Amino acid sequence: MNSQLTGQYIPGTSIMHRMDARAKFSGFLLLIAAVILTGTIKGYLLTISFILIIAALSKLPPEIATGSVRRMLPFFFVVFLLNVLFFESETPLWQWGIVTISIDGIAQGANILLRIVLILILSNVLTLTTPPMALMAAIESLMSPLRFIGVPVGDVSMILSVAVQFIPTLLRETDDIRTAQTARGAQFESGKLLDRAKALPPLLTPIFLSAFKRADELAVAMEARGYRGGKHRTKKASQPMPVSGWLALLLCAALCALQIFLF
Amino acid sequence: MSFEIKSLSYVYQRGTPLETPALENVSFSIGDGEFVGIMGHTGCGKSTLLHLMAGLLPAPAGTVLIDGEDINRKGYDRSVLRRKLGVLFQFPESQLFESTVEKDVAFGLKHSGLSTKDIEQRVQWAIETVGLDYSRVKGQSPLGLSGGEKRRAAIAGVLAVQPRHLILDEPTVGLDPMGREALLELLVKLNRDGMTILMVSHDADSLGEAARRLLVLHQGHLAADGPIGQVFADMDAMADWGLGVSQSREAAGLLARKGLEVPQDITSYRQLLPAVLTALKGGGSP
Ligand SMILES: Nc1ncnc2c1ncn2[C@@H]1O[C@H](COP(=O)(O)OP(=O)(O)O)[C@@H](O)[C@H]1O
Ligand SMILES: [Mg+2]
Numbered sequence: 001m002n003s004q005l006t007g008q009y010i011p012g013t014s015i016m017h018r019m020d021a022r023a024k025f026s027g028f029l030l031l032i033a034a035v036i037l038t039g040t041i042k043g044y045l046l047t048i049s050f051i052l053i054i055a056a057l058s059k060l061p062p063e064i065a066t067g068s069v070r071r072m073l074p075f076f077f078v079v080f081l082l083n084v085l086f087f088e089s090e091t092p093l094w095q096w097g098i099v100t101i102s103i104d105g106i107a108q109g110a111n112i113l114l115r116i117v118l119i120l121i122l123s124n125v126l127t128l129t130t131p132p133m134a135l136m137a138a139i140e141s142l143m144s145p146l147r148f149i150g151v152p153v154g155d156v157s158m159i160l161s162v163a164v165q166f167i168p169t170l171l172r173e174t175d176d177i178r179t180a181q182t183a184r185g186a187q188f189e190s191g192k193l194l195d196r197a198k199a200l201p202p203l204l205t206p207i208f209l210s211a212f213k214r215a216d217e218l219a220v221a222m223e224a225r226g227y228r229g230g231k232h233r234t235k236k237a238s239q240p241m242p243v244s245g246w247l248a249l250l251l252c253a254a255l256c257a258l259q260i261f262l263f
Numbered sequence: 264m265s266f267e268i269k270s271l272s273y274v275y276q277r278g279t280p281l282e283t284p285a286l287e288n289v290s291f292s293i294g295d296g297e298f299v300g301i302m303g304h305t306g307c308g309k310s311t312l313l314h315l316m317a318g319l320l321p322a323p324a325g326t327v328l329i330d331g332e333d334i335n336r337k338g339y340d341r342s343v344l345r346r347k348l349g350v351l352f353q354f355p356e357s358q359l360f361e362s363t364v365e366k367d368v369a370f371g372l373k374h375s376g377l378s379t380k381d382i383e384q385r386v387q388w389a390i391e392t393v394g395l396d397y398s399r400v401k402g403q404s405p406l407g408l409s410g411g412e413k414r415r416a417a418i419a420g421v422l423a424v425q426p427r428h429l430i431l432d433e434p435t436v437g438l439d440p441m442g443r444e445a446l447l448e449l450l451v452k453l454n455r456d457g458m459t460i461l462m463v464s465h466d467a468d469s470l471g472e473a474a475r476r477l478l479v480l481h482q483g484h485l486a487a488d489g490p491i492g493q494v495f496a497d498m499d500a501m502a503d504w505g506l507g508v509s510q511s512r513e514a515a516g517l518l519a520r521k522g523l524e525v526p527q528d529i530t531s532y533r534q535l536l537p538a539v540l541t542a543l544k545g546g547g548s549p
Contacts, residue, residue, distance in 0.1 A: 010279055061278050173357075179319050183350035184371045184420060185342070202370065205360035209406070230523045 009131050010170060016058035016129040020137035023245030028126045030252035034259050035118045043263035044114065050255055051118055058125045065128065069120050076113055083109030106130065132168075137163040170211060179207045264329065265428050265459040266316060267292040271325030273311050274356035285311040287483040289325075293461060295427075298454045300474030300491060301463045304505040307480045309463045310353075313430050316461070318352045329428070338536030342374060349426035353433045355417035364390065364416050367405050388414075389423040394445055399477035411442040418446075428459040433465050447473050471495065471509030511535040518542070538547045544549055 011017075016024070029050065038047045055065050063070075086098065087105030094101045127135070142155035147153045178188060181202045188199045265380040273286040285308040293299055305311050314320040316327055318341060327334050334344055352358075361367035368386045377385065390397045393415040398530050402406065402437040405416050414437075421429070431450075435443045440520045443466075464470050470477065470491065479487035481504045487494050493510045495501065496517060508530075509512075513531040515538070523542045529535050 010281055012280055039285075064279060176352070177358060179314065180352045182353065183317055183319060183345065183348075183352070184358065184425070185345040185374060186370075187342075187374075202358075202360050206357050210357060210362075 001033065008128070008130050008171070010060065011065070012059060012129065012210060014059035016054065016125060019129075019248060020242055020245035021130050021134040021161060022141055023248050024126060024130060024240060025135065025138045025142065027248050028122055030249070030256055031122055032119055034252070034256045035115050035254060036120075037259040038115075038263070039111075040263045042231075043259050046258065046263075047118065048114075050122060055121055055125055058129050060125065060128055064108055065124050066121060069117055072120070076116065079116070080109040081112050083112060095173065132164040133161065136164050163249075166214070169214070170207065174207055175201070178203055189199040264267075265293050265295050265297070265329065266461070267326075267328040267331075268316065269326045269328075271312070271322060272307070273315060273320065273322070273324070273328065275311075285483055286315070289480075289483075289485045290421060291478060291485060291488055293459060296454070296457050296459055297476060298451075298460045298474050299462070299476045299478060300470035300471065301461065301478045301480060302465070302467070302506050303480035303486075304543060308483045309480055310432055312480065313350070313432050313461075315368050317348060317430055318344055318513075319350070345371070346424050348373065349421040349424065349429045351418060351421050351429070351431045351434055353436065355434075356405075356410070356413035357404045358417060358420075359413060362404060363402050364395075364405050364408070364419075364449070365401040367416065368419045368423050371420060375424065385423050385425070386419075392422055395419065411438060414438065414442070414446075418449075422453075426458070429453065431462045431464075433464055436461065437501060443469065453531065458499040459534045467495075467507050467509040468511075472510060472533070474505070479506065481545075490528070491530050495530050496527045 031054075034047055034050075038044055055062075058065065084101060084105045087100065087102060089102035089104040091104070092100045093104045128140075136157060139160065140153065143151070143153050143157065181199075182188060184202075185242060186199050187195055188201050188203070195224050269290050271286055271289045272477065273283075273284075275283040275285055284354070289308075301309055301312070311320070316329075318329075322335050329344065329348065332339060334341075335495060359367050361370065365386055366460065367383055368389055372382045372385060375382070386401075387397050391528050395412060396405070396414050400412070400416070401444065405413060412432075418434075429450075434446060434450075439486060447469055451459055454473075460473075462470070463476065472518050474491050475488070477491040477502075478485060479494060486504055487500070495512045498508055498512070501508050511532050511534065512527075512530050514535060515525045515527055518525045518539065519527060523539070524545075525535075525538050529538055
């Protein structure tokens with residue numbers, strides 16, 4: 001039993017909650033591009049402020065918007081360290097065998113770290129302010145041009161939306177099984193890598209079993225109710241994107257452009 | 264004292280719009296060897312309470328003492344807790360994962376420091392205690408067992424560590440009447456041999472048969488705590504909390520209305536039958 005499951009939608013009325021999901025998702029992609037394009041200190045200042053403003057507009061409690069970031073701190077540390085220690089530089093500060101410490105390496109480490117953190121925060125804001133089904137509908141509507149090159153968009157989106165609906169159930173179940181096995185003496189928190197690896201089967205086996213069972217039951221239920229594949233699906237008529245959505249997209253695109261041309 | 268719970272409160276997702284208070288200022292204690300039932304409407308916080316009592320959720324407000332020790336104290340050895348406190352969750356069959364029943368039941372003994380031979384003996388004892396045929400099931404995959412047998416195998420896994428205290432969350436849900444009978448008999452026997460048992464259940468009949476004391480949770484508060492006969496005696500209060508009483512208790516009430524002098528703190532059939540006979544024979548005063 002976690003007190004907060006990762007990446008689960010939190011209802012609200014903030015600007016980010018109310019924004020059109022298609023705009024949010026496309027904006028998300030544009031901002032990821034902007035983060036990757038950012039390379040200078042001035043550029044970072046702009047990108048970071050932009051993303052912090054978005055996070056603030058979402059009115060999410062900061063510790064939740066940055067939840068996954070804090071949980072992955074050990075991973076970040078390793079990534080940073082690898083970059084600092086093994087970046088090959090012309091001007092090393094200190095060298096010993098293959099270990100090279102340099103300003104370039106430290107900058108590279110910081111650069112990568114900052115990008116991961118920013119992208120994590122963005123994806124947190126996206127999934128925490130958008131109901132899963134709205135997100136799926138947005139992705140389907142953005143993918144719909146692919147229909148013309150033969151992609152079965154309907155089926156793909158059905159698969160995605162079923163998967164998305166399963167995520168909270170699976171997370172809840174993982175949590176329940178982890179708790180139950182902990183009560184039986186499993187040690188998931190033990191620091192040693194080997195112990196942690198050993199603790200995986202008691203967790204993964206029941207989860208896979210239950211996921212397969214659910215998938216099976218769902219398939220039977222869908223067939224029994226007459227699901228015959230994407231071509232026959234009816235879809236809600238899509239609405240045009242509101243002006244606010246276009247405006248948000250324009251801002252995100254502007255950030256991208258600035259990163260490319262100015263910095 | 265097995266358990267001492269002091270002003271325990273719990274809020275899920277504190278600080279978010281989804282904030283859910285689950286428990287508010289709950290205090291009680293349970294002595295060694297007691298058999299205590301917990302009833303309460305769905306969502307009233309029963310499972311949360313069990314998780315807190317088993318140290319599976321940190322307690323941010325209030326304390327949980329087990330055998331006099333604060334289980335949330337820094338430096339408290341959780342592996343000791345795992346060995347003296349058995350926990351059986353709802354639908355425990357979903358925890359089975361090993362390739363054979365024998366290995367699965369032995370899972371909790373991995374870090375016990377027992378010899379292979381002792382572990383084998385414990386496993387055999389546990390499997391036989393829950394009423395499964397040891398020689399038949401030990402090499403079988405737990406997934407090949409029937410529903411009722413899976414539940415038994417899961418219980419055997421909890422019993423194998425021979426915990427002093429046992430916590431159960433809705434253990435009778437999904438069992439057929441015979442499976443339910445057998446489970447209750449097992450719990451009563453374990454309790455008679457000294458195990459403290461705390462059992463959450465909606466099933467008033469099961470609790471009426473097995474438990475001697477009943478706690479009622481209502482919207483996160485402890486609404487009642489006393490001998491189960493006394494708590495069941497007030498059927499109106501039980502109805503207010505959205506709960507029913509055991510059939511035997513209900514029968515005692517109906518018989519009293521027909522003028523038969525049957526005590527109203529009856530909870531089980533075992534108590535009802537002699538009481539009715541006495542009332543019929545004595546024609547009134549006992
Ligand atoms: N992991 C969780 N996250 C958020 N809320 C929860 C969680 N688990 C339980 N709750 C909520 O806490 C309350 C008490 O739940 P629970 O202890 O499971 O009740 P019970 O077992 O009596 O049915 C309910 O309102 C429930 O919705
Ligand atoms: Mg429950």
